[in-house]
Amino acid sequence: MKAMVLHRNALAESGPLTYEDAEKPSPGYGEVVMSVLSCGVCRSNLQVIEGERGKPPKLPLIPGHEVVGIVESVGPGVSSLMVGDRVGAQPQYDSCGSCRLCISGMENLCQRSGRLGWSVDGGYAQYMKGKASHLHKVPDSIGDLEAAPLFCPGVTAYRAVIASGASPASAVAVFGIGGVGHFAIQFARLFGARVIGVSRGAQHRKLALEMGADEAIDPSDSEALLELSRREEIGSSIVFAPSDDSIEKAMALTRRGGTxxxxxxxxxxxxxxxxxxxxxxxxxxxxxxxEEVLEIAGKGLVKTRARAMKLEDANEALCSLKENKVEGRIVLEP
Ligand SMILES: [Zn+2]
Ligand SMILES: [Zn+2]
Structure with a gap:
């Protein structure tokens, strides 16, 4: 099969991924192999590739952890999925199911779990192996391109909006309007909150308004920030912009007793x-x-903003992300 492979950590500009032949995976116990239809390009892929998170435990490595595909073969011990099912994979390849975190509903924090595109090969490839217990059937109403990002930025935004306590009672400020932020705006609106998008990029502020934000402000506009904090309407802020400055401004903007x-x-x-x-x-x-995110998106209540690129153009996609030029998400299609 063809895949984009990382052999050693390097900057995105240097073309760290090579388009090459890799061994097609075969399913072990509890696993399926899917023929990949779409795989989102995530900021954390960029961090793994550039070595910001240290050397990956597996090298060579195929990155990618928000993946949609068709089940092509099924290993022993799998009863929940069949050949031909269209499924999606999230960053967590599996979880132990028995630790304190797993049994208390915090399996996303399990320390004994494999991570796609880190300790297990991911979706920048024609085929990928997944654990049936951590794959989800994708509703027919969601396209391949739109579905893949639901499995990482979509669910990340959903969980963050729930944690924010978004409700009609107050406004929510969302810092960073990229892959995650554009979903967060829609979920916060769905929960009835007034939403303010915060981003330095004019194109990202425009996206915020298109996704339903009531206002979009530039965090470098100190007058606008001051005016907003005087109104004391921001009950919670959600920060996806990777900067200490954003966290500081979120704390300043959020009212007393807020989240x-x-x-x-x-x-x-x-x-x-x-x-x-x-x-x-x-x-x-x-x-x-x-599952909840898939149900909501399946009803058309939340929409993905994404554009497709070819698998072999993954290095270019990573550079666009690094330069903050991506509107929503880039999704690779093998
Ligand atoms: Zn991701
Ligand atoms: Zn666990």
Whole structure:
């Protein structure tokens, strides 16, 4: 099969992935092999490829962890899926099912889980192996291109919006309007909240408004930020923009007693306990939440903004992402 393979960590500009022949996987116990239809290009793929997260435990490695495909072969012990099913895979390849986190409904944080495109080969390929227990059937009403991003940014946004407590009672500010942010705006609207999109890029602010945000502001416009914080209407902020400055501004903008949800890593240096704010962090989501996202998207209540690129153009896609030139998501199609 053809795949985009990482042999050693390198910057996206240097073309770190090579388009080459790789061995087609075969399904082991509890596994299926899918013929890949679409695979989203995630910022964390970029971090893995460039070595920001250290050397991957598996090299050579096929990246990609938001993948939709057709089940092509089924291994022993699989009863939930059949050849021909259209399924999607999320970043978590599996989870142990027996640790404190798994049994308390926080399986997304399981430390004994494989990660697609990190410790297990992912979806930048014609075929990929998945664990049946962590694959989901995709509703017919969702296209291949639109479906793949639901499995990472879609569910990440959903979990973060739930954590924010979004409701008609207050406004939610969403920092960073990319793959995750554009979904978060739609979920927060669905939960009845007033939504303010926050992004430095004019094109991203435009996307925020198109996704249903009531307002879109530029975080470098200090007048606008000040005016917004004076209104004291922001009950919660959700941060997907990968910068400490965004976290600081989110805390400043959110009213006293409000909630700040972090969907990215960052330094929290200016937390003021006098404001009585709650800080939360969310990481992707659980299988139950993925099912909920698929149901919502299947009804057309949330839409994916994505554009397709060819598998062999993955290096170019990563560069566009690095330069913040992507509107929504780029999805690779082998
Ligand atoms: Zn992702
Ligand atoms: Zn576990």
């Amino acid at each position: 700040i949800v972090l969907g990215v890593d960052g330094n929290i240096s200016n937390y003021r306990f006098m404001k009585g704010q709650t800080l939360k962090a969310t990481l992707v989501g659980t299988r139950k939440e993925i």
